[in-house]
Amino acid sequence: MITEQHKQAFEQDGYVVVKGLFSRDEAEYYKEPYTQMRLEENARMDRNFSTASEADPLVKWPRLMMMHRHDDATLKWLLDARINECLTGLLGREPYAVQTMFYFKPPHARGQALHQDNYYLRVQPGTCVAAWMAVDRCDEQNGCLQVVPGSQSWPILCTIKADSKQSFTDVTVPIPDGQAVAPVVMDPGDVLFFNGQIVHGSLPNTSDDRFRRALIAHYIEGDAQKVSQWYFPVLRMDGSPIEIEKSASGSQCGIWVDQDGKPVIEVSDYEKVEKATE
Numbered sequence: 206m207i208t209e210q211h212k213q214a215f216e217q218d219g220y221v222v223v224k225g226l227f228s229r230d231e232a233e234y235y236k237e238p239y240t241q242m243r244l245e246e247n248a249r250m251d252r253n254f255s256t257a258s259e260a261d262p263l264v265k266w267p268r269l270m271m272m273h274r275h276d277d278a279t280l281k282w283l284l285d286a287r288i289n290e291c292l293t294g295l296l297g298r299e300p301y302a303v304q305t306m307f308y309f310k311p312p313h314a315r316g317q318a319l320h321q322d323n324y325y326l327r328v329q330p331g332t333c334v335a336a337w338m339a340v341d342r343c344d345e346q347n348g349c350l351q352v353v354p355g356s357q358s359w360p361i362l363c364t365i366k367a368d369s370k371q372s373f374t375d376v377t378v379p380i381p382d383g384q385a386v387a388p389v390v391m392d393p394g395d396v397l398f399f400n401g402q403i404v405h406g407s408l409p410n411t412s413d414d415r416f417r418r419a420l421i422a423h424y425i426e427g428d429a430q431k432v433s434q435w436y437f438p439v440l441r442m443d444g445s446p447i448e449i450e451k452s453a454s455g456s457q458c459g460i461w462v463d464q465d466g467k468p469v470i471e472v473s474d475y476e477k478v479e480k481a482t483e
């Protein structure tokens with residue numbers, strides 16, 4: 206399942222797509238139950254949708270978070286043997302599972318500004334890793350994921366304010382002028398694995414009629430000793446919980462400085478993270 210080429214790409218670029226890890230039918234399966242879950246949650250919260258909220262499709266279609274804590278089908282996907290085999294092959298050791306999310310990203314929805322997942326998860330030592338499964342085909346038109354190849358070797362960067370016209374999250378990380386950002390075009394059932402230091406995000410969905418749904422899980426490296434308080438219980442890949450420590454709610458972060466005409470990261474500041482948004 207994981208070839209030498211996958212491993213080399215993951216090592217070199219910090220991310221790799223495993224094509225067709227799940228079948229199209231398996232990816233398709235998740236559309237209906239998560240739509241139902243979203244509509245039920247909207248109804249439970251007695252949310253009324255006005256014309257103002259229709260202008261922002263994410264008011265009606267915010268992402269679902271941590272579904273595996275109450276939904277067996279999500280838990281099964283989170284711990285799926287194929288994902289485990291890929292992660293174990295890429296990381297050299299079985300990971301622990303901590304998070305699930307489902308993004309609907311309907312037509313005209315904003316994207317999510319560039320960020321690093323370990324800014325939120327605060328895994329120590331090491332980092333987290335994501336499994337991002339395309340449920341719809343995703344490309345630049347409907348706001349596929351964008352990654353900064355090679356940024357897995359960067360430390361956590363200090364955040365700045367994001368452009369709220371483009372992003373539903375309010376902070377981002379700056380990248381140097383001319384830095385390559387690669388769109389990741391995927392078909393339903395393909396899974397993108399990426400290192401938790403990788404700078405990534407997505408642009409708005411500019412299509413008129415195409416959702417860009419994705420089922421996403423976050424794992425932590427198996428030798429980690431700490432993770433942020435929001436990600437408990439931490440699960441072994443057989444589903445049993447494991448006790449690890451809670452990491453501090455802040456950490457050092459880096460800023461870009463000029464060194465002999467080249468941008469380099471200087472780690473000096475300290476940033477506190479009050480909430481779990483990733």
Ligand SMILES: O=C(O)CCC(=O)C(=O)O
Pocket residue numbers: 308316317322335337349350405406407419421483
């Ligand atoms: O799917 C997106 O637009 C962003 C997802 C993301 O940032 C993540 O999975 O960590």
